[in-house]
Amino acid sequence: MNYRRLGKTGFQVSEVGFGAWGIGGSMWMGAQDDESIAALHAAIDAGVNFIDTALVYGDGHSETLVGQVVRSRPERIYIATKVPPKNEHWPALPGDRIADTFPSAYIVDCTEQSLRNLKLDCIDLQQLHVWRDEWIEDQGWIETLRTLKAQGKVRAIGVSINDHEPDSALRLVESGVIDTVQVIYNIFDQAPAERLLPACLRHDVGVLARCPYDEGGLTGVIGPDTTFPEGDWRHHYFKGDRKAQVAAHVAPLKQLLGPEANTLPELALRFCLAHPAVSTVIPGMRRRKHVQANCSVSDGRKLSDGLMKDLSRHAWQRNFYD
Numbered sequence: 001m002n003y004r005r006l007g008k009t010g011f012q013v014s015e016v017g018f019g020a021w022g023i024g025g026s027m028w029m030g031a032q033d034d035e036s037i038a039a040l041h042a043a044i045d046a047g048v049n050f051i052d053t054a055l056v057y058g059d060g061h062s063e064t065l066v067g068q069v070v071r072s073r074p075e076r077i078y079i080a081t082k083v084p085p086k087n088e089h090w091p092a093l094p095g096d097r098i099a100d101t102f103p104s105a106y107i108v109d110c111t112e113q114s115l116r117n118l119k120l121d122c123i124d125l126q127q128l129h130v131w132r133d134e135w136i137e138d139q140g141w142i143e144t145l146r147t148l149k150a151q152g153k154v155r156a157i158g159v160s161i162n163d164h165e166p167d168s169a170l171r172l173v174e175s176g177v178i179d180t181v182q183v184i185y186n187i188f189d190q191a192p193a194e195r196l197l198p199a200c201l202r203h204d205v206g207v208l209a210r211c212p213y214d215e216g217g218l219t220g221v222i223g224p225d226t227t228f229p230e231g232d233w234r235h236h237y238f239k240g241d242r243k244a245q246v247a248a249h250v251a252p253l254k255q256l257l258g259p260e261a262n263t264l265p266e267l268a269l270r271f272c273l274a275h276p277a278v279s280t281v282i283p284g285m286r287r288r289k290h291v292q293a294n295c296s297v298s299d300g301r302k303l304s305d306g307l308m309k310d311l312s313r314h315a316w317q318r319n320f321y322d
Contacts, residue, residue: 001047007206024058
């Protein structure tokens with residue numbers, strides 16, 4: 001496993017991290033706790049030292065599992081979690097006020113609850129789970145997080161950027177008040193590379209690249225006849241003819257497989273890691289076989305300029321989260 005500096009935090013984090021949404025079990029159907037725990041242990045065995053979870057994932061269940069595993073291990077593991085929006089707007093909407101979304105007392109309460117779920121004394125990275133750049137005018141949220149930091153309950157501060165809106169955090173990055181951003185970045189959604197990622201490099205802000213597989217679309221296994229269990233959120237994400245659209249966009253990518261990447265998942269992860277601003281990429285990993293495949297990509301090999309140029313032609317502007 002290779003490691004990268006997480007912006008100004010100075011944390012040396014595994015360039016492949018563990019995305020822990022799926023193990024929460026409330027929106028990704030089929031997660032089994034014993035399998036999830038085994039996957040977490042396998043990831044740490046493979047050198048993963050960064051885990052991204054959230055208070056809302058399974059109403060704290062993901063945090064509980066993560067804390068259980070991390071407390072049992074001698075390795076230094078960095079844990080990132082998130083404060084959900086109090087108004088439950090996913091993503092944050094135009095006109096939403098930060099006073100309604102992240103009031104100071106609520107940030108404190110959520111942080112305390114996450115610490116209880118994790119059964120730890122400190123969160124390495126506390127993030128706001130949605131963001132709008134106009135909120136930067138109100139300093140209450142950052143002062144609250146700084147107070148938590150001074151109290152030793154939080155080590156670093158970040159935000160998770162709204163779906164497919166990377167420029168909505170440019171002012172925040174340039175302000176210098178945060179340590180990290182988390183953003184959707186993958187072969188289909190390459191927009192962060194235009195302005196956000198260069199800004200993060202200039203201002204030494206760490207980048208967590210989320211959704212490297214486009215919620216499964218870039219794994220190559222989703223086709224027109226794919227079905228998802230009742231209650232699984234992907235049933236909505238890939239509704240209508242979206243599965244057929246995905247298959248049509250993935251088909252030409254398969255022609256790019258070869259010595260630089262043998263599988264679509266490998267190609268997807270290597271694309272994310274090719275950008276120097278990316279500190280860690282956080283694919284979901286609910287099973288040990290996924291852990292092994294994902295972690296094997298951290299071998300120091302980089303995609304060639306020619307292949308990156310080819311991949312740049314596969315950007316796809318659309319929003320399945322609507």
